[in-house]
Amino acid sequence: MPPGIMTLAADKAALSPANTGFMLICTALVMLMTPALAFFYGGMVRVKSVLNMLMMSFISLGIVTVLWVLYGFGLAFGQDNGGFLGWSGDFAGLGGIGLTELWGTTTIPVYVFAVFQLMFAVITPALISGALADRVKFTAWALFIALWATVVYFPVAHWVWAEGGWLFDLGVIDFAGGTAVHINAGAAALGVILVVGKRIGFQKDPMRPHSLPLVMLGAGLLWFGWFGFNAGSWLNNDDGVGAVAFVNTQVATAAAMLGWLAYEKLRHGSFTTLGAASGAVAGLVAITPACGAVSPLGAIAVGVVAGVLCAMAVGLKYRFGYDDSLDVVGVHLVGGIAGSLLVGLFATGGVQSDAKGFFYGGGLEQLGKQAVGVVCVLLYSLVVSFVLAKIIDLAMGFRVSEDEEVAGVDQAAHAETAYDFGGTGGGAVARPGAGAGAAGGAGPARGDGPAPAKRQGTAPASGKEPASGKASASGEGKKVDA
């Protein structure tokens, strides 16, 4: 990402309508990634907690957006203080920024840069939620997002992307978020699950994905949105670097999907849908830091390595016995590390910067810098996330109660269930006026779905986990092997 300088210069003549329009579209694409992620994750959980999974990602759009406006943008991209944190009074509340003031040396308004970066800040905490499926209190999670964004994401974004940030000045290449987004989120996921613990029944009960079509839809939309994530990260459209990033994003993702599927076929005998979706996401993760530094052939290498490596890594949780429910560590941490380090091998020196990787005559210097970035972000995020989760756990309890977890977080936290399989309303009775206000105006119109049992007191026996009558959703399976 090109450096931004903190002195704002109003220069209407230099404002590029083309770049500004391009960046606004990229920003909207990145916004789409968070709901896409929600579906990617949502399809992988069981019927009883799909809404909670969607909400754990979606709520980040609410919380982080507000924090970003209040102080996040200032902490991440304000005037540097010792390489660790930024701050500019003008950025607080996005109040002191003129309409045509440009971001640094770019040709786009500060507002455009601020909102583009906002979308990165939104999706990063949402990524963590996949590790915590089915078992955490929504309020605790919301509090965690607010604290984590403040103490971890905003500073790390400053280190990596802001002029004066210490990793930026060191020369670490992170085009669009290998360290700041993926290693950061993956390490945080590990830190939190060390506090929160395993789901009830982990490695005993069947926890099969309830909807692979949703997973594929989510992965497809993530892939689509990722073009904005990567190609937009060059902040302009003037010199072709964004186009290379776009090409590499496509190429590496395709290669990673093939890599994951090939590994899976050899190891487990089938080309699975979940493998294709996961491989694509692993490739997207790995090419994120590298897409401005490598050639399309390099992108194939990055993709294949990431696809195979992540496919191998997702089994680690069974070996080590930690419950990273949806493999945030296996996909985002491992994929992020792979992509960030491979920059040190495959950087061509002719695209984003002059820095060359080992295979292009650059020796081991860039690899060393990349390793410093990887290790520092990983450790910082892991330790601070663990501490934050511990504080929340001590203060209010991070997990839902055992009976709420077994019955499903959807009912306990959201007073909703996702599907009505029976066509009979799940035995729900609409009670006009009951809980009006508290339950958001429950009235006759709500009678077409399961009634929220907690609030309306008409507990539908069948509403706990609607049985589909088919093999896919009921608990008949038994996990036999990891």
Place this chain on the structure above:
Amino acid sequence: MKLITAVIKPYRLDEVKEALQSFGVHGLTVTEASGYGRQRGHTEVYRGAEYTVDLVPKVRIEVLVDDADAAELMDIVVKAARTGKIGDGKVWSVSVDEAVRVRTGERGPDAL
């Protein structure tokens, strides 16, 4: 009267239904079911984690018939449902004391 119950592979339902109709059976009841026999279920793989799915989808057909037709109808169902592969299902019959047509109140064989 006999109640013939057949638990079969779902995709054989149409053949069984047509065979029963061509014999002259007027009505039947079909229910989605799941279960397993000696073959147990199958294995599914999600990100390398293997799950044994014990209960596989089946359909359950129930039809009330005259005693005289029961044996032949069972053969017809078996013939129509058979694929020769494992998991084809089971057919059995039990005696029924009484049946009543709800609309008219007719009893016994008249209710069929």
